[in-house]
Amino acid sequence: AQSVTQLDSQVPVFEEAPVELRCNYSSSVSVYLFWYVQYPNQGLQLLLKYLSGSTLVKGINGFEAEFNKSQTSFHLRKPSVHISDTAEYFCAAIRGSQGNLIFGKGTKLSVKP
Amino acid sequence: DARVTQTPRHKVTEMGQEVTMRCQPILGHNTVFWYRQTMMQGLELLAYFRNRAPLDDSGMPKDRFSAEMPDATLATLKIQPSEPRDSAVYFCASGLVLSGGAGTQYFGPGTRLTVL
Numbered sequence: 001a002q003s004v005t006q007l008d009s010q011v012p013v014f015e016e017a018p019v020e021l022r023c024n025y026s027s028s029v030s031v032y033l034f035w036y037v038q039y040p041n042q043g044l045q046l047l048l049k050y051l052s053g054s055t056l057v058k059g060i061n062g063f064e065a066e067f068n069k070s071q072t073s074f075h076l077r078k079p080s081v082h083i084s085d086t087a088e089y090f091c092a093a094i095r096g097s098q099g100n101l102i103f104g105k106g107t108k109l110s111v112k113p
Numbered sequence: 114d115a116r117v118t119q120t121p122r123h124k125v126t127e128m129g130q131e132v133t134m135r136c137q138p139i140l141g142h143n144t145v146f147w148y149r150q151t152m153m154q155g156l157e158l159l160a161y162f163r164n165r166a167p168l169d170d171s172g173m174p175k176d177r178f179s180a181e182m183p184d185a186t187l188a189t190l191k192i193q194p195s196e197p198r199d200s201a202v203y204f205c206a207s208g209l210v211l212s213g214g215a216g217t218q219y220f221g222p223g224t225r226l227t228v229l
Contacts, residue, residue, distance in 0.1 A: 043222040099216045
């Protein structure tokens with residue numbers, strides 16, 4: 001089945017610690033991959049994307065992700081988180097040739113002082 | 114800074130009433146998507162349009178939901194009659210989708226619908 005799996009539903013972390021949010025995709029979806037962030041009561045904001053080229057992708061707010069084809073993963077990382085990074089993060093992949101997205105279930109990142 | 118806009122931002126209505134949600138996509142984008150977000154189901158694709166033509170609405174309950182794009186600056190999602198199970202946040206997204214599917218979607222702020 002075509003799917004995007006986010007392995008952790010919740011990730012608590014202390015401020016200034018590093019964080020990794022995991023995402024795996026099934027081989028049947030395309031390799032156009034995205035991370036979106038959703039702050040409480042807001043829409044989804046694009047963090048970063050991989051369409052082609054370098055497998056290490058840098059996004060906004062100091063986040064980066066690495067596309068790993070052999071492991072079908074696209075994990076999101078940040079070396080030092082802030083309280084303001086507390087939000088829900090969604091990994092997504094384009095399904096098929098029409099451009100529609102399939103989303104993971106989301107990971108709630110909670111940054112504590 | 115171009116953005117997708119949605120109206121209304123919040124809607125509370127009673128069961129059986131008609132609800133219309135509106136979306137203005139980013140100018141120049143060729144594809145418009147409607148998603149629904151609930152705690153139980155997460156983000157679900159309802160329907161999408163390419164160059165104003167409907168491509169797929171298989172994610173929508175056909176008997177009560179309808180989506181249209183009367184012109185390039187307006188997409189609508191209508192529920193008639195509404196039911197409590199339709200309570201959710203409805204997102205519109207637009208993007209410039211190239212052949213093969215590559216393209217980035219930009220999301221609006223959503224319409225939070227509550228059906229009593």
